[in-house]
Amino acid sequence: MDQALLVEILLEELPAKPLLQEFPHMLDKWQTLLSAHDLSTDTRLHYTPTRLVLHAPNFPTHTPTSTQEFFGPPVAVGVTDNALNAIGQGFYTKLNLEVPRMWQTATKNNKEVLYACMQIAPKPTTPLLDSLILNFLQALDFGKSMAWGEVKARFIRPVHNICVLFGSDEVPLPLCQETFLCTTKRATKLHFSKGFGWHKTPNIDAYFDTLEQGKVILDPKAREVKILNEIHALEQEHGFKVQVDSDLLAEVVAITSYPTALYGKFDPTFLSLPPEITTTSMQEHQRYFAIFKEGVLHAGFIVVGNTPLDNPTDFKDIVAGNEKVLKARLSDAMFFYENDLKSPFRPQNTGLEQIAFVQGLGTLASKVQREQTIGQALAQKYAPNLQEDLKEALSLSKLDLLSEVVYEFPELQGIMGGYYAKAKGYKESVCTALKEQYLPSAENAPLPSSLLGALVSLSHKFDSLLALFSVGKIPTGSKDPFALRRACNGILRICLHFNLPLDLQIDTQELAKNYQSFNTALLRDFALERLSHILENIPGYSLNIYKAVLSGIAQSQGAYEVCQIAQKVQALATFLETTQTREFVAVFKRVANITQNYKPDLEPSPKLFKDPSEHALYNAFYALQARKFKDYLEQLHALFALKEPLEVFFDNVLVNDPDLAVQNNRKSLLGAIYRAFLGIAEAKEL
Template sequence: MAQDVLIEIGLEELPARFIDDAEAQVLDKTIKWLDEQRISYSSAVSFSTPRRLAVLIEEVAENQVSIEEEAKGPALKIAKDDEGNWTKAAEGFTRGQGKTTDDIYIKEIKGTSYIYVKKFIEGKTVQSLLPEFKDIIESITFGKNMRWANETLRYARPIRWLVALYGNKVIPFEIAHVKTSNFTYGHRFLSDKLTIGEPKQYEQLLNENYVIANAEKRKEKIVEQLDTLQTKNGFQIPVDTELLNEVKNLVEYPTAFVGSFADSFLALPKEVLITSMAEHQRYFPVERDGELLPKFVGVRNGDDYELETVIRGNEKVLRARLADAEFFFEEDKKLSIDFFQEKLTRVVFQEKLGTYTDKVNRVKKIASHLAEELALKDGKEIARAAEISKFDLMTNMVNEFTELQGVMGEKYAAYFGETKEVSQAIREHYLPKQSHGELPATTVGAVLSIADKMDTIAGCISVGLIPSGSQDPYGLRRQATGILRILQDQHWDVTVESLINYTLSVLADAGLTVNASANADLRTFFGSRAAYLLREENVESDIIHAITDNQLGVFHFAVDKAHVLSVKKADEAFKNSQEALVRVLNLENKVEDKNHEADAALIQTESEQAFYDAVKSVKSNYAAHLEAQNSEAALQLLADLADNIHAFFDHNMIMDDNEEVRKNRLSMIHELSMLILQYADLRKIAWKQHA
């Protein structure tokens, strides 16, 4: 008879940022284990709160599914001797499968005969397998782990109880000296120890004891409460999705409330108020018609008992934090940009890359060079923005509220008399803050953002700080993605390789040690981020390699070429052309002298002459199309050479016995190959027309 299974891990309060991923792991690992163990079930659903991770599996079968397997043994010539008797190899194989030589049958694979036996594997009882759930629980990973007491297990927080039920029976196992049982706990302050009669009672039992175990239902309850407060009070609560997800993972039973603060604090920049509320206290700001009100909305972990006392306590905490912010703001305004700039000379950016002042000087060079390369008219503003781009890091406000770096830079720069373009660029040069976050809106901000990120990436990789696995303490992947997105957004005709080369030269000129492999490492690194972005645009892996492996070049043009090739890959009309172009590239490795130019005087046949003339005739137009980033037209020019290419190959011996003729023909092949490779390495594409 099918039974339900419940597994719950009871913990000290988990950090909110770990919970969603941990819950997903519990469910994914459970489903994978059930499938691997051949255990039938009707459904599996996960739960999570700050104090628990759980999974409920419904209608779990009593036994594994029994299977019949075919086991392959040694080749027949090894399994039998010259007299036709079974050898020790055959006997050992059958014995290992729980069979005898009488069970052997023979099958032929690619002309060779092998011995086989069939074995029946009877399914075990599920109840006997369920203790293996211990391995699933112990395999859950977190962003940061700890050990407690004398335990060897590393986990995000100490395990305090374990529930493991198969129907109404406890599944026996033990982790970190905690044994499984049918006991759980409701809300820490509003309930106590609870007995679970059967798995299906779990969610309702917790709900009756002030725990909403379903995370999405908790979030829905918060949203409903926020909507009610908006309607009741006639204001708006701008809900940040990340903050909402965090708050739902901070509480087990949410109750929203409205608090207030003194009107005088509204004189602070809006960003300071919102950061104080959202980032530090996990409150939602309150607006009316786009204007911030002296109010906030918090979410209590519990019911509405003595809610007024809770509100007063939260107001007191926020008042103290805003008073600090007000003090820092006024103190910072008494100083100057030069004062903060001088302090940067004594703050290390990275031990091998010098101080923040050293970094700013490098960024200024890179930004000015980029502005010159792009013939921008904002050179003066770009240089000034680069020069003071980090001054706000030394302010009291940013020291207290690190999330406001750049934001306060813009505010203070404007206060101290800098232009709007310069002030805005100081904020924008930190953008994007996430891989797909907001990009700089101004030219000055975009240039400064690229320059700052290039210095960080090239500097770190040059001194060996290359991201590996999930380790990327300087956020280099995000910053490289940001550079590529800005280049694409601005449609700037600057190659990634030229940015790398110039940045490395700035580092070298500054007297920093640059690893010999830095250039190659940076090209590979940016190539991987370009591949990430192209995959986001549904470009297939083979086309990505064809576009990025040789040289990334101008990124927005690389993206255009990738999309053109994605269409051509499945276009039957392009089959003749791609076969011709790939035919040329396949002979490129036969070219020994890459510098040798083809000599028209050595041409012997009409088809050879036609090929020679056709390649020469398209070169200038092809170069013009590449220069104009006209990806469709450039590829079409190459495609139009198809008939001449096929005729050249079909009517001439490329590898002619005459060395001069052979070398001349290979030089013609090389010339066209270089043109094709400027577009993409078409050899790396799995052309669908061949399927």
């Protein structure tokens, strides 16, 4: 039998970002706790800034009937003269079972033992709720927790009340009360604008009605829809376009229980600021949505209030208050920006010498010098015509870290450097490269738009990786305080996008010569692990294909060149989806197995051939070797054409011929074919 269950945990206001990070994992943790009692039910999870709510419309009132097995002592120990002795009887007595005349046995660890099977009767689930709720709260991980008053347990915020509605009876929660020193009333609170008193909720229907009348929208998705609908209405009314950032929207949903979107304005004078300053000030500091008209920033914003008001005058007061706050913010930003423009923006005597980078790695000035060395090597390899521009861009790249705007808005480092360089008359391409030097800033973030910007970004990211690896600050597990995984992802994505032939082994070793000595194979493997995740977007991709490509490189001592690896994976994934995979792989695995212990790389001699199938295979293979292929996929199809002559060869000749010269000649032919395929992948890994 089932009945509805609702659990409301009422707390102090929750911080949005930790809540949003943990929210996707909450239901899984709840279901894991239920499964420990053989319980399973569809549960919905809601939240507002001050509550977490679990709602299961059909929660079991009893645990299911279950069977439990017990294994006793070996029959040789528990049975004497075909009768249970004291040891055998003790096994059943401990289980509170009547000692049977005819006992059961089972085999365990290759021994015949006494055996009993008991049916566990259903138990009411009401007594389980106390520990389930407590364990659920203790399983939540918000990153940080706090202590309060005399409460020994730590949690993200103080717990005020735990309301459990499960049938008509009170559900005792002694463990929760003792742990959090909270109340367990069958009651809730409304939106703060409706007062702070308790409102009784004798049942679940009453609970939902109370919140609805009390201006609390429990479902975060419903709050999001309300915000978006109201934004759309404002767009239609005023003819502008609101920039709805998904992260900002999620945060606004998390800090409101009854959201209302309102339109505010600011002085158009502030539009003379770089738009990134204005939008950052609005989004990061005030949680406002920026507005654009015809693609240009508009002197307005959308603020989402958390107060249900019916009087338009009250809305005006809220908007006016937010306009006043934003004016102060933007006035400060204007002051900082104008001060920065008065300062010189040149690489001499910058003050970067006074700012430490990382312990053991000098100052930011030292980092700039290292980046310039890397940039010179990259430019020589990829774009000799950009050497001077790259040198200039790198010499300017960290100067904006000394600016007042970046001190106030750290998110704008790099971007502001581009504006300051433009104001001082530097080339447009250099200014753009400065703006893009930290791109990509996240997994799916945009890449630099130019090769110069890509080289500036590569120089920055390469130095961070090489420098930190050289002093042993290598990411472990989930810990990556210097965001080196993100830096490595950025390098790989840039190389793939701009088709830069970066060899993760040779080039890394060459660039690492200017750093403290370390095992560069660690960095190579670190990058290869990141590359496997990036290539997951290739249709038909599998980890086996990726491993086969890397194994082929290792065995053939080939190049760990990023673009080549991606092309090989792409070709194999496409080829294996459209070809008789099993037969193809089987033939080349046979070739690999035969030649795995045959080391000499001798050229096969047709003079030693005894069978026409040898000549046919030899001619087919060397005709293939003479061709130039446009890509690896075409080469794979050509290798696949060897399947038939290989099968005929295996049917007609004995590779391990008694004549050692003939045997080695046949293995040389197969070895040459194997090495050709090894240039793409190791067949045995597929």
